[in-house]
Amino acid sequence: MIDIFVINLESSVERKQHIIEQLDALQTQFHVFPAVNGRDPEQKILAMYNDGLSQAYRCKSLSKGQLGCYASHYLLWQKCVELNKPIIILEDDIVFDKQNFTEFYNLAPKLDAKYECIRLFANHRRKVSVKNIETIDKLTINRSSKGHMRGMGYFLTPNGAKKFLQHSKQWYMAVDIYMDRFWINGVEPYGIDPILLTVDPSFDSDIGYEKNAKRLITTRCRREYFNFIENVKRIIHNLKFAVKHKLNKG
Structure with a gap:
């Protein structure tokens, strides 16, 4: 069966208990993965963050929480490559659809030959189009025209993890935004219907966001230009x- 890794900060005891109770009820194998604390100066992995690039492209810095989140996902990408088998990565503030998640968990070992990464939640982008790719049993794999905008839970293969790592030598945007840049990292934005999990609204985000300073007109223009180029790509x-998909089907 596929290993499940749950990202959890050591201080987030309530979240840990919340997710463990759900996974125990699902009778799945899982590991609690110690999240990186982005506020800990001893975490050497945080040196991969490049604030100069963040300012150049996004015109703002990542928060300490965003850095810790990036580092935690990055380490699990490495773990996936090390294990050389697909895994499921989950954040700890989610609620499962028990039946749908169980069906996917049993189906997942058959998917790694076709799909490098599948988000297990709803796409949160505006004006996004979704195309169904394949229906297996009661679950439909789809592909979105835009990334899902969050990283709360996803199925990942070693090939997908290698691509994420290859194009993540320096960090300058939030991890979910980076994962959504499929035209850069080559990991297609696949999702699933019906969705398997949602965010539990009773928990506040552990990430935290820095307050944005008032931007100069030149700064705003630079950011708009970056976004324009991203949209074109x-x-x-x-x-x-x-x-390619049409040719493969034909």
């Missing part, structure tokens, strides 16, 4: 994928 990639 995404559209081109989606067109290429559509052509």
Whole structure:
């Protein structure tokens, strides 16, 4: 069966208990993975963050919580490669659909040959189009025209993990935004229907966000230009994928 890794800060005891109770009820194998504390100066992995690039491209810095979140996911990508088998990565503030998650958990070992990464939650982007790719039993794999915007839970193969790592030599954006740049990292934005999990609204985010300073007009223009280029690259990639998918089906 596929190993499940739950990202949890040592101080987040209530979250840990919350997720363990759910996974115990699902009767699945899982590991609690100690999250990186982005506020800990002793965490050497945080040196991968490049604030200069963050300012150049995003015109803002990542918060300490965002850095810890990136580092935690990054280490699990490495773990996936090390194990050389698919894993499921979960954050600790989620609620499962018990039946749907169980069906996917049993189905997942059959998926690694086709799908490098599958988000297990709803796409939170605006104006996104979703195309169904394949229905297996009661679950449908789909592909979105935009990334899902969060990293709360996903299925990941070693090939997908290698791609995430390859294009993540320096960090300058939040990890979910980086994962959504499929035209850069080559990991397609697959999702699933019906969704398997949602965020538990009773928990506040552990990440935390820095207050944005008032931006100069030149700064705003630079950020808008970066976003424009990103959109163009995404559209081109989606067109290429559509052509390739049509040829493969034909």
